[in-house]
Amino acid sequence: DAGVIQSPRHEVTEMGQEVTLRCKPISGHNSLFWYRQTMMRGLELLIYFNNNVPIDDSGMPEDRFSAKMPNASFSTLKIQPSEPRDSAVYFCASKLAGGPGSYNEQFFGPGTRLTVL
Amino acid sequence: QKEVEQDPGPLSVPEGAIVSLNCTYSNSAFQYFMWYRQYSRKGPELLMYTYSSGNKEDGRFTAQVDKSSKYISLFIRDSQPSDSATYLCAMANTGGFKTIFGAGTRLFVKA
Numbered sequence: 001d002a003g004v005i006q007s008p009r010h011e012v013t014e015m016g017q018e019v020t021l022r023c024k025p026i027s028g029h030n031s032l033f034w035y036r037q038t039m040m041r042g043l044e045l046l047i048y049f050n051n052n053v054p055i056d057d058s059g060m061p062e063d064r065f066s067a068k069m070p071n072a073s074f075s076t077l078k079i080q081p082s083e084p085r086d087s088a089v090y091f092c093a094s095k096l097a098g099g100p101g102s103y104n105e106q107f108f109g110p111g112t113r114l115t116v117l
Numbered sequence: 118q119k120e121v122e123q124d125p126g127p128l129s130v131p132e133g134a135i136v137s138l139n140c141t142y143s144n145s146a147f148q149y150f151m152w153y154r155q156y157s158r159k160g161p162e163l164l165m166y167t168y169s170s171g172n173k174e175d176g177r178f179t180a181q182v183d184k185s186s187k188y189i190s191l192f193i194r195d196s197q198p199s200d201s202a203t204y205l206c207a208m209a210n211t212g213g214f215k216t217i218f219g220a221g222t223r224l225f226v227k228a
Contacts, residue, residue, distance in 0.1 A: 004160075031214065042220040043161070043205065056215060091160050103149045103168065103209070106216065108160030 002026075004109035006092050012115045018080040021112045024073055025094030033093040033106060034067055034077050043091070049075065050097060082116045089113050120144050123206055123219030132228050136193040140206035140219045143187065147208040147217075150182045152191045155203045155221065164191075164204070196226045 005024040013019055025032050033048040047057040049069045057067070064083070069075040079086055093106040123140045130136055138152075149168055153161035167173045170184045179192040189208075193200055206219040 033216075043218040045215065045217070048214060050214070093160070097214070103151075103166055105163040105166075108162070111158075111160055 023092030
């Protein structure tokens with residue numbers, strides 16, 4: 001099993017540029033999550049999808065951030081325009097949604113380290 | 118006030134020591150309590166989880182949840198250098214979707 005795949009692993013860009021992060025969840029998983037991790041704020045949930053539908057995007061910091069999940073095997077997180085304060089590690093995670101009273105593990109990808117100059 | 122509070126450390130212990138990691142939380146709706154381990158430059162991995170209150174043991178690891186005090190703990194017995202990592206507590210409400218993570222405690226186990 002390949003696990004959650006993220007690309008690119010590292011991205012360096014200049015302020016004002018558009019950045020697109022990509023994620024391929026584990027096959028068969030029906031929930032997908034985007035997180036951002038920084039030293040100051042820790043691991044923050046940005047948005048999550050269930051069956052390709054965005055359920056909660058209250059963690060998306062600004063309109064500059066957008067996420068899509070066109071099908072069960074692919075999701076993107078886009079930042080346009082990017083700013084230096086967006087520098088962070090962005091993680092994608094997927095899980096198989098469980099029924100009431102159950103918890104299924106979220107599997108995290110290796111992350112994309114974004115640096116905005 | 119943050120929903121989940123966790124001391125970021127770092128915590129440095131000698132090999133073989135018992136390690137105690139803790140978190141407090143404010144949202145009484147949380148039902149699932151998890152501990153994730155994150156090695157440097159890797160994504161977090163689930164170590165163990167508990168539903169509602171009580172204890173859970175898995176090898177050298179024991180998780181405790183005290184909902185009356187809104188306090189959770191992870192104990193590591195006979196700590197090993199390979200346990201050196203960041204440990205994040207996490208909590209979720211019914212359905213387990215929206216998971217809130219603590220800041221993570223960096224642990225160093227010295228040989």
